[in-house]
Each structure stands twice: as C-alpha cells, then as structure tokens.
Amino acid sequence: MESHVVVIFPHPDDExxxxxxxxxxxxxxxxxxxxxxxTLGEMGRNMGKPTFANRETLPQIRKQELIDACNVxxxxxxxxxxxxxxxxxxxxxxxxxHIKQYIEDIKPSLVITHYPGYAxxxxxxxxxxxAIEAIRMxxxxxxxxxxxxxxxxxxxxxxxxxDVTFDVLPWFDKKMEAVLAHASQAGxxxxxxxxxxxxxxxxxxxxxxxxxxxxYYIWDFNKA
Amino acid sequence: MEPIQIERVQEKLDSFVNRDVYIHIExxxxxxxxxxxxxxxNVGAYVRNASIAFNQAKIVGDGHSYRVGLKMDKGWIYAxxxxxxxxxxxNQLLMAGHDREGRLMxxxxxxxxxxxx
Ligand SMILES: [Zn+2]
Numbered sequence: 001m002e003s004h005v006v007v008i009f010p011h012p013d014d015e016x017x018x019x020x021x022x023x024x025x026x027x028x029x030x031x032x033x034x035x036x037x038x039t040l041g042e043m044g045r046n047m048g049k050p051t052f053a054n055r056e057t058l059p060q061i062r063k064q065e066l067i068d069a070c071n072v073x074x075x076x077x078x079x080x081x082x083x084x085x086x087x088x089x090x091x092x093x094x095x096x097x098h099i100k101q102y103i104e105d106i107k108p109s110l111v112i113t114h115y116p117g118y119a120x121x122x123x124x125x126x127x128x129x130x131a132i133e134a135i136r137m138x139x140x141x142x143x144x145x146x147x148x149x150x151x152x153x154x155x156x157x158x159x160x161x162x163d164v165t166f167d168v169l170p171w172f173d174k175k176m177e178a179v180l181a182h183a184s185q186a187g188x189x190x191x192x193x194x195x196x197x198x199x200x201x202x203x204x205x206x207x208x209x210x211x212x213x214x215x216y217y218i219w220d221f222n223k224a
Numbered sequence: 225m226e227p228i229q230i231e232r233v234q235e236k237l238d239s240f241v242n243r244d245v246y247i248h249i250e251x252x253x254x255x256x257x258x259x260x261x262x263x264x265x266n267v268g269a270y271v272r273n274a275s276i277a278f279n280q281a282k283i284v285g286d287g288h289s290y291r292v293g294l295k296m297d298k299g300w301i302y303a304x305x306x307x308x309x310x311x312x313x314x315n316q317l318l319m320a321g322h323d324r325e326g327r328l329m330x331x332x333x334x335x336x337x338x339x340x341x
Pocket of ligand 1: 010011013014121124
C-alpha cells in the first residue's frame, strides 16, 4: 500500500479530470493524498456556461473551485503560486527545487504528474518536466515511484500502452462531484464530450466514456 | 459581463484619454485547439500591464461585435471581436469577446492601476 501520494499538476481541474478516480481509490484505502497545484488557471478561456466570470474575477473563482474540489476528494492542497500559461518560461531548475522541497518534506511513496512532451498544454509539459527533475535530484534509495499522465493523441503510438490502468467507474460519482466543483470549467468540457457522441447522447454516459479510465506510464529514471 | 453598450463604453474610453494607463490585451484560441482539431492552429498573444497613454479612443461595431482602437503618440493598439464589457472594481474597464460557448477569444482592458500579476 502507498504511504502518501503527491499529485503535481499546473491547473485547478487537472486533478479532477485527470486523476480524481485514482485519488478517490487511494483515499478510500486511507492513503493520504496531497495536491501541489502550480497555478490558479488565471488564463482559462472558459468563463462558465452561461458566463459568470471574467479575466479579472476568474483567479479567485478558480481558487475557490479548487479548494472545493480538494474538499470533495478529501486531500491536502498547496498552491505553488505560478501563473497560468507561463510555466514553460520559468526557470526549470528553480521550479524543480521548489517542488523538491515539498517532496522531501512529505516523503511520498508515489508521485503523479504529467508526461512531459505528451501532455498537450505547455504548462502540463513544463510542470511534469520540473516534477521529474525534482525527483531525479532525490537520492535513488529515497525516490518515490512516478506515474505520468499522457494526453497527446499519439501517446499510444509513440509510448505504447500505459503501464497502469484504473477503471474508475466504482468512484465515478465522486470523480464527477470533483469535476463539477470546477463550475467555471466543467460545463464547456462536459458539453464537448457530449458533442462527440451526437445530439441524443446521455451526458453521464458521454463523460464516462472520456473520463472512466485513468492511465499512467511509470517513469523510468534510468532511461536517457 | 454584459453586452457592449457602445455609448457607455465610448464614455469610459474617453475618460482614460491622455492618462497613464495599464493595458491588458490578449487573444487566444486555447492551448488545445490543434489537439481537438488537427486542422487548426494554436495561436495567441498576451500583454499584461504594459504602461501606455493614448490621445484618442474609438469603439466601432455593428450592434453585436465591436472593435476598439487606441491611438498613441507613436502607434496604435486595437482589438477586434469584442462583445461584452464590465467595470471591474469600479475603475477597470474590461472588454472581451466570447464565442458561442462563452469562451473568451479576445480581451482588451484598461486601468489606471495595474492589473493583478
Ligand atoms: Zn491543465
């Protein structure tokens, strides 16, 4: 069993869309989970549906949504204070040192982050790379296992099948509750999933199809 | 935000003429554009808290979508596709263009105090 799981992503809602089922499963087993969230998603395009946020109110709204989602999932939260869409321009080493402090303090047995280069959003790629760099700097004997989340359409072609697959349907209601805590963001995304299935699609079924499985690649620190 | 009322926005624009102001201007189609649609491109530009002054400002449009141009001593700033506006904290003029889904596509904001950074 894991002793502590640390999730490292840049945006409020990455934890819910990407990994809430995994988190819910660990919490059910009594494993503590901590989310290190890089930014407040200040530059998000979704302003709610119908819109209720604007560029200036969005940060505080998303901060509260993040807190609410973490309460739903019953996990600890640290906000790292970077700015949305700028993470790739930050000094990689500085971000890695910042993350490393949390890792050394919490001493997790497992870290979940984005797969650098295969996570589509530049912030995802940059934060995943910084997180992996942080863990690389930790003595091999002390290093947690790292699971990386890939999103790119070509992920399976290039990387092969993921090493870890969770069917999260047993925790799906919890996952959706966390997703929906991100009210300013969730509407647009859920609608998009539904649109893929056609006009008569059931919203929950459409969401299950897109969000019902969570998969990870185990990071190999020995590879080049 | 609410749909742009051209006279009221023009009035606000005029109130910033020849003052030292901070500008936020951005346009984006999102970081996922080419992920969701191979034939589209990810494009965007963003400036936050550039310090400028303009001596003329005009809003032009067709009753739904508007353009705003600011004339400076040595150049221009303009934004196209603006649909909504609001005054934030009483003194920051926010204008934005949203798509059918309510997603922000373009924003132009003017304030005498810096935007949070
Ligand atoms: Zn994200």
